[in-house]
Amino acid sequence: MIINSLLMWFLQDLLQVFLRGWMLIPDFMLMFVCYKSITSNYGLSRMIWIAFVGGLCWDLRWAGILGLNALAYTVALILSFWFWNLMPKNGRTPVILAAVMLMGHLTVAVFRLIILGIPSHYLLYQVALQQSYAVVLSIIFGFVFYKRGNKSNAPQA
């Protein structure tokens, strides 16, 4: 799980390097960790620290403010897990999963905007575009969930 998350982080980083200035990459390392925490039985505690460290590394590489993404990723993961477990088991559909993951991603974006403010309209436009890419990713995760037979091994809250 740690290796997979590390690979996701690195992939996200490589894409950010490749597309820097053209577009903001959605936080799919976070989405991956959210997905795994929801659908697998890896301990939530471990997932929290994976999200935290992933966010911290992103802070070091891109944000320049320690704790910003670490905190945002942790909050997003906890919220996603909580919302998912609020659902009765028969209501945990792929669509709901996609919505929960998108909500987690949106939480990070809103958190960044609250902490950093809006430096320019151009950046705000880029953030909006980033969320639209996250919609596509959420649908993909929802589809994967559907193909795997809606299995959720996550511990019940």
Place this chain on the structure above:
Amino acid sequence: MFRQLNFAIVHGTIALLLGVTLLLSSANTNLTQRLSDFSERALRLPEFPAFTARRIVAKAVFWFDQGLNLKEELEVLRDENVKLKVLLAARQGDVKLGESDMLTAEITLRRPEDWWEKFRINKGSKEGIRPGFAVLNNGFLVGRVYKVSAHQAWVRLLTGLEMMVPAVVSETRDLGVVAGDGKGSLRLLYIPSESPVASGMNIETALVNEYLPAGLPIGTVGGVLEEKDGYSVFVVKSKAQLSRMYQVQIYIPSGGEK
């Protein structure tokens, strides 16, 4: 199950507290900056394929998609460049700009909380950059280098609260100071109220030192912002793309390069 959930609550609380502590304590500290620089250096090698791919794609886009438009744009820029060199030569007899006097650098970090204050570029002392060198975008002064390491440097923006640059209005030769407001705007200070300075006139640097020569364009005069104690404050309109800067040019004076 409950034990596991309790564990998660404890871990979640610790992570959140740690995050908040880091966020509150690390903003804008030298340690954060050093760690950030270190991570950039450490990841340079693994990120190399992405950098290379980016360069190739950028070149492909340049040559195939925008060839004609860019050719036209290049002509205009070449003309502007010649004009700029002529202006510089006329304003300051002892400074001659050669082919290697402008070094293009990419902006690698512009932190949102310091958006109008500073940014980092991917060229440093190995490329001949020294503290104090002028930084231009679109042919207009946007800031000065203030900290240099081997392969990167930090630039303080003209729009920040800490930068002030002596300037002259080209048409009237009135001397003043251009300063930022920390919010992305520039102002021209200390112009006597009776001076004939008017909107649309050009503003350029007055001689500061050998690194920041006279005659570098800063912008044009906008409207009067306020008048106080016999002096006017004008808005300065810069033609630099301050919100959409990805690259900047570093002015390396003669003898400044290693």
